[in-house]
């Protein structure tokens with residue numbers, strides 16, 4: 001090829017490549033939306049610390065990956081995570097495998113060693129708690145459950161988090177565990193109630209990419225090849241879930257999907273995705289700090305596989321206070337009526353009860369449910385459990401979902417599943433909300 005042609009070819013290549021790849025992070029004049037979300041997370045951590053609630057490790061990951069920092073809050077959070085890990089282990093409290101994985105990643109992101117987690121109050125002659133070892137044990141239990149019952153103790157999102165965190169700590173991940181994740185990806189294990197979970201596929205991509213990068217021994221080349229095939233397949237599935245506006249899955253899976261596409265160097269129309277995400281941020285989709293934590297890394301083109309390479313010393317750019325006002329969906333006035341139905345057609349004692357509830361406009365679905373329970377407690381009483389995303393509805397009319405039967409209370413508007421939980425979702429006037437006892 002002569003020089004002229006070569007130059008033309010390079011120019012053409014650049015024309016195709018630039019628009020898809022360059023704009024993979026927010027521009028200078030869009031950074032305000034990111035700092036606003038970072039401030040939401042910092043505030044939520046501060047109030048969680050003040051009220052003695054458990055820390056949220058996903059928030060620490062997002063804060064550590066950002067370009068602006070509130071170092072005092074990050075440092076305090078590391079201490080809270082370490083203390084909480086020790087407390088959970090000592091008091092035998094709930095500590096799911098994925099939570100242990102997120103704690104390990106959070107501690108590592110602060111340049112501390114999860115294998116040497118110490119906290120005041122550590123007793124029994126032990127000076128440190130080995131969280132990496134605990135995670136290995138938790139993953140083993142997940143895999144044993146898959147071996148015997150065909151599904152994990154928790155879910156494949158958490159199994160993926162486990163594999164990613166172990167791999168990031170340089171711990172060996174057995175071929176058997178990786179194989180189980182690959183099989184799940186091939187056999188519909190990443191779907192809940194028939195709906196493909198882009199979030200799960202994306203975390204699996206991060207986990208498998210980490211494992212693939214760590215394979216050096218020639219005798220594990222077959223595994224490497226299998227991983228590559230699965231990655232190709234997962235990326236295809238994820239891209240297939242792109243909407244016309246550029247979201248991947250829904251607005252809440254888009255951040256994780258962007259991380260998956262980034263670590264696999266997949267080209268896609270990233271500027272369109274960022275544009276839509278920023279619009280949604282502007283209209284209030286990410287006010288929940290957990291939602292903010294899963295989107296901000298991608299807005300700055302960062303990903304979880306960089307968590308073990310962060311700098312903890314030296315001056316960090318201080319996080320400015322947000323100059324953007326919080327989104328103001330025009331303050332609604334008056335009252336609204338919501339048609340609320342609770343429905344169970346899968347266990348023996350079926351029921352289907354409807355009530356019309358009137359609440360102030362702008363109320364959450366949780367408020368609607370509370371009103372319904374006040375009016376008709378027998379039919380509409382319910383219980384919730386606190387989680388990183390807010391209140392998770394565990395039972396209605398005394399009927400509780402459970403992991404063994406893989407049942408849960410699903411929330412729909414008409415026939416469509418809600419994209420937010422009952423604490424965040426704000427019904428509109430005359431909306432038909434259904435709580436349906438479902439299988440996943």
Ligand code: B12
Pocket residue numbers: 096097098099102154155157158192197199200249250251252253256288291294387388389390391392393394403408409410411412417418419420421422424440
């Ligand atoms: C697995 C999963 C489920 C499982 C959980 C049970 C199980 N065996 O694991 C099932 C299928 C039951 C489920 C249900 C729902 N989910 Co879900 N779920 C997930 C997923 C893929 C992984 C969660 C996880 O294990 N995290 C890791 C562990 C370590 O963190 P954790 O906080 O301890 O996890 C627990 C909670 O997250 C809780 N949980 C799961 N989903 C939801 C949703 C809400 C709103 C709340 C408060 C809690 C909650 O269950 C997890 C396991 O115990 C996430 C994806 C994501 N990006 O986070 C979506 C996700 C959290 N779910 C989501 C939604 C919308 C729901 C539903 C509201 C859907 C619906 N229309 O009914 C319901 C909850 C309804 C209720 N009863 O209150 C959204 C939340 C978005 C938002 N802004 O609130 C996410 C982000 C998916 C998405 N991209 O849309 N979910």
